[in-house]
Amino acid sequence: xxxxxxxxxxxxxxxxxxxxxxxxxxxxxxxxxxxxxxxxxxxxxxxxxxxxxxxxxxxxxxxxxxxxxxxxxxxxxxxxxxxxxxxxxxxxxxxxxxxxxxxxxxxxxxxxxxxxxxxxxxxxxxxxxxxxxxxxxxxxxxxxxxxxxxxxxxxxxxxxxxxxxxxxxxxxxxxxxxxxxxxxxxxxxxxxxxxxxxxxxxxxxxxxxxxxxxxxxxxxxxxxxxxxxxxxxxxxxxxxxxxxxxxxxxxxxxxxxxxxxxxxxxxxxxxxxxxxxxxxxxxxxxxxxxxxxxxxxxxxxxxxxxxxxxxxxxxxxxxxxxxxxxxxxxxxxxxxxx
Amino acid sequence: xxxxxxxxxxxxxxxxxxxxxxxxxxxxxxxxxxxxxxxxxxxxxxxxxxxxxxxxxxxxxxxxxxxxxxxxxxxxxxxxxxxxxxxxxxxxxxxxxxxxxxxxxxxxxxxxxxxxxxxxxxxxxxxxxxxxxxxxxxxxxxxxxxxxxxxxxxxxxxxxxxxxxxxxxxxxxxxxxxxxxxxxxxxxxxxxxxxxxxxxxxxxxxxxxxxxxxxxxxxxxxxxxxxxxxxxxxxxxxxxxxxxxxxxxxxxxxxxxxxxxxxxxxxxxxxxxxxxxxxxxxxxxxxxxxxxxxxxxxxxxxxxxxxxxxxxxxxxxxxxxxxxxxxxxxxxxxxxxx
DNA sequence: ATGAAAGCGCTAACAA
DNA sequence: TTGTTAGCGCTTTCAT
Numbered sequence: 001x002x003x004x005x006x007x008x009x010x011x012x013x014x015x016x017x018x019x020x021x022x023x024x025x026x027x028x029x030x031x032x033x034x035x036x037x038x039x040x041x042x043x044x045x046x047x048x049x050x051x052x053x054x055x056x057x058x059x060x061x062x063x064x065x066x067x068x069x070x071x072x073x074x075x076x077x078x079x080x081x082x083x084x085x086x087x088x089x090x091x092x093x094x095x096x097x098x099x100x101x102x103x104x105x106x107x108x109x110x111x112x113x114x115x116x117x118x119x120x121x122x123x124x125x126x127x128x129x130x131x132x133x134x135x136x137x138x139x140x141x142x143x144x145x146x147x148x149x150x151x152x153x154x155x156x157x158x159x160x161x162x163x164x165x166x167x168x169x170x171x172x173x174x175x176x177x178x179x180x181x182x183x184x185x186x187x188x189x190x191x192x193x194x195x196x197x198x199x200x201x202x203x204x205x206x207x208x209x210x211x212x213x214x215x216x217x218x219x220x221x222x223x224x225x226x227x228x229x230x231x232x233x234x235x236x237x238x239x240x241x242x243x244x245x246x247x248x249x250x251x252x253x254x255x256x257x258x259x260x261x262x263x264x265x266x267x268x269x270x271x272x273x274x275x276x277x278x279x280x281x282x283x284x285x286x287x288x289x290x291x292x293x294x295x296x297x298x299x300x301x302x303x304x305x306x307x308x309x310x311x312x313x314x315x316x317x318x319x320x321x322x323x324x325x326x327x328x329x330x331x332x333x334x335x336x337x338x
Numbered sequence: 339x340x341x342x343x344x345x346x347x348x349x350x351x352x353x354x355x356x357x358x359x360x361x362x363x364x365x366x367x368x369x370x371x372x373x374x375x376x377x378x379x380x381x382x383x384x385x386x387x388x389x390x391x392x393x394x395x396x397x398x399x400x401x402x403x404x405x406x407x408x409x410x411x412x413x414x415x416x417x418x419x420x421x422x423x424x425x426x427x428x429x430x431x432x433x434x435x436x437x438x439x440x441x442x443x444x445x446x447x448x449x450x451x452x453x454x455x456x457x458x459x460x461x462x463x464x465x466x467x468x469x470x471x472x473x474x475x476x477x478x479x480x481x482x483x484x485x486x487x488x489x490x491x492x493x494x495x496x497x498x499x500x501x502x503x504x505x506x507x508x509x510x511x512x513x514x515x516x517x518x519x520x521x522x523x524x525x526x527x528x529x530x531x532x533x534x535x536x537x538x539x540x541x542x543x544x545x546x547x548x549x550x551x552x553x554x555x556x557x558x559x560x561x562x563x564x565x566x567x568x569x570x571x572x573x574x575x576x577x578x579x580x581x582x583x584x585x586x587x588x589x590x591x592x593x594x595x596x597x598x599x600x601x602x603x604x605x606x607x608x609x610x611x612x613x614x615x616x617x618x619x620x621x622x623x624x625x626x627x628x629x630x631x632x633x634x635x636x637x638x639x640x641x642x643x644x645x646x647x648x649x650x651x652x653x654x655x656x657x658x659x660x661x662x663x664x665x666x667x668x669x670x671x672x673x674x675x676x
Numbered sequence: 677a678t679g680a681a682a683g684c685g686c687t688a689a690c691a692a
Numbered sequence: 693t694t695g696t697t698a699g700c701g702c703t704t705t706c707a708t
C-alpha cells in the first residue's frame with residue numbers, strides 16, 4: 001500500500017505529529033535537529049509522498065490553481081500558460097487548465113468546477129469586459145488575477161500588454177512610411193484588448209487631426225481569420241486605406257486574404273500590421289509586421305501576483321502593463337503614390 | 339463556512355450517511371424515493387458542493403487525470419488536449435496538463451507529481467520509444483494511455499495517427515507528380531513518430547526498388563524549424579532531391595527556408611511535404627502540402643480508452659491507429675525536367 | 677521537544 | 693430503508 005506519515009513516524013521512532021512537524025518547513029523549527037534528520041531519512045528511505053488530499057482536507061487548501069483560457073488552440077495562450085506554470089510550480093502550485101471555447105456559459109461552468117475542486121486561486125485569461133462570473137468570483141473573495149484581458153468595474157489585479165503603446169508604435173511606423181489613410185480592423189469590443197486598441201487608434205488619429213477616420217474603422221466580431229477577411233471586405237467596399245492595423249494577428253491574416261481576393265497586393269498596395277506576434281507569422285507571405293507582446297512574461301507576472309495573494313494575502317488590485325514592441329517585417333512598406 | 343453534507347442531512351432530517359447515499363448516483367437505489375427528493379432539495383437549497391478532497395481521501399480516487407505533453411506551444415498538442423478534455427469531462431473527469439518541455443527528466447518529475455496528486459489515470463503524449471518513466475508507470479499498474487506517440491516494450495494502449503499511411507500517401511503523390519529523387523527529412527528516431535515515418539519511407543523506397551536512397555535520408559535531431567533547416571542544408575550538400583518528405587510540419591518549414599537560402603524554389607525546384615497539418619501551414623508561402631492527422635480525434639479516443647480502464651478496469655493494451663489523409667497544397671508540383 | 681487526541685468531510689461496512 | 697460507526701492521512705491544538 002501507500003506509504004503514510006505513520007509509516008515514516010514508526011520507522012523514525014517518533015509520533016506522527018512529530019514527523020509531520022519535522023517534514024514541514026514552517027514547523028521544523030519546533031523539532032529537535034537530530035529528530036528532523038531521522039524523520040527525513042525515514043521519509044526518504046520509504047519514498048514517502050504526503051497525501052495532498054488528506055492535507056487539503058485538514059488545511060482546506062490545495063496546492064492548485066486554475067488557469068482559464070478562452071481557446072488553447074490559439075497560439076497566443078500556450079506561452080501565457082507556460083509562463084504562469086513555471087512560476088506557479090516554483091511556488092509549489094500545480095495548475096489546472098480549463099478551456100472555455102470562447103463561450104461565456106462555459107466560462108461560468110469552468111469557474112464553478114474549478115472552485116468546487118477547491119483551487120486556491122485562479123488565473124483568468126478569458127475575461128470579457130463585462131463578466132458576471134468574474135465579478136461573482138471577486139465578490140466571493142477568491143484570489144483571482146486577470147491575464148492578458150481586463151474586466152471592467154472589478155478591482156481585480158490584471159496583467160496585460162500595453163495595447164495603447166502597441167497601436168501607437170504601429171501608427172507611427174506607418175506614418176513614417178508615408179501612410180495617411182490608415183484603417184483599423186478592430187477586434188471584438190466586448191474584450192478589453194479589442195476596445196483598448198480601438199480606442200488608442202481613434203485617439204491617435206483624432207489627436208493628430210489626420211481626418212475623420214470613422215469610415216476607416218471596421219469591427220470584427222471575433223478574433224478569427226474568417227472574420228478578419230469578412231470585415232476587411234466590408235472596409236474595402238467603402239474606403240480605400242493604404243494601410244490596415246488589425247486588432248490581432250488572426251485578423252491581419254484574414255485582412256491579407258481579403259486584399260488578395262480583391263487583387264490588391266500586400267504590402268505594395270496596402271500595408272498590414274498585426275498584433276501579438278504569434279508563432280509562424282514570420283513565415284507568412286508576406287511575413288507579418290506585428291506588435292510583439294511578451295506573453296510568457298505576462299503569464300509569469302500574473303502568477304507571481306497570484307502567489308503573493310494566496311500565500312501572503314496581499315491582494316493588490318493594481319493593474320500591470322508590460323511593454324510591447326513593434327516587429328517590422330514584410331507586410332508593411334512605403335505608401336503607394338496615387 | 340462551507341456547506342457540508344451534515345448541513346444537508348440536518349436540513350433534510352436524515353443522517354449524513356443517508357444523505358450521502360441519496361446524493362450519489364450509484365447508491366441512490368438504496369434510498370427511499372421521497373427521502374432522495376428531500377435530500378436533493380436540501381442540497382440544492384444550500385447550494386451544497388461535495389468536498390472532493392474529503393471524498394478522495396475516503397475513496398482514494400480523484401476525478402482527475404493528468405495529461406502530459408512535450409510542449410504545449412507546439413500547435414499539434416492543443417487539439418489533442420482539447421479532444422481528450424471533452425471526453426474526459428463528459429465522464430466527470432477534470433484534467434491536469436503538464437508540459438515536459440521535451441525533457442526526459444521533466445517528464446519524470448511531472449509524472450511523479452501527478453501521481454502524488456493521486457490522479458486516477460494518465461494520458462501521455464510525451465513518450466519516447468524507450469521511456470523508463472512510462473515503463474515504471476506500467477509496472478505500477480497505473481491506468482495510462484499513450485497518445486500520438488508510442489513506447490516500445492510496454493504493453494500500454496496507444497492511440498496514434500497512421501504514420502505509415504501518411505508516408506505512403508506522400509510518396510505516391512510525389513511519384514504521380516513524376517518525382518524520382520525523393521528525400522526524407524526524418525524526425526528524431528527516439529520518438530515513435532520519427533522512427534515509424536522513417537521506416538515507412540525506407541520500406542516504400544526499397545520495396546519499389548527505386549534506388550539506394552540512403553543518401554536521400556537526413557536525420558533531424560529535434561522537431562524544430564531550425565533543425566529542419568540545418569538538416570536540409572546537410573542533405574543538399576550531398577544530394578540533389580526533387581522532393582523532400584519531412585518528418586513533420588516544423589521540419590518542412592525549415593526545409594523550405596534552407597532551400598530558399600540556396601536559391602532553390604519550392605515547389606519549382608524542390609517539392610516539400612509536411613506531416614500533421616498544423617494551423618496556418620495553409621497560409622505559408624507556398625502553402626504546405628502535408629499529411630493531416632486527426633489530432634482531436636486521437637485525443638478523444640485515447641480519453642475514451644482511459645475512462646474505460648479507470649471505471650471498468652478494462653485495460654486493453656491494444657494499439658489504435660487513426661487514418662490520415664494527404665492535403666495537397668502549393669508546396670508540391672511536378673518534378674522539374676533536367 | 678514530543679506525545680496525545682481530535683477532527684477536516686466524506687463513504688462504506690455493518691447493524692438495526 | 694436508514695442509522696451507527698469507523699476511518700481515509702494529515703495537521704494542530706493542548707498537554708506533558
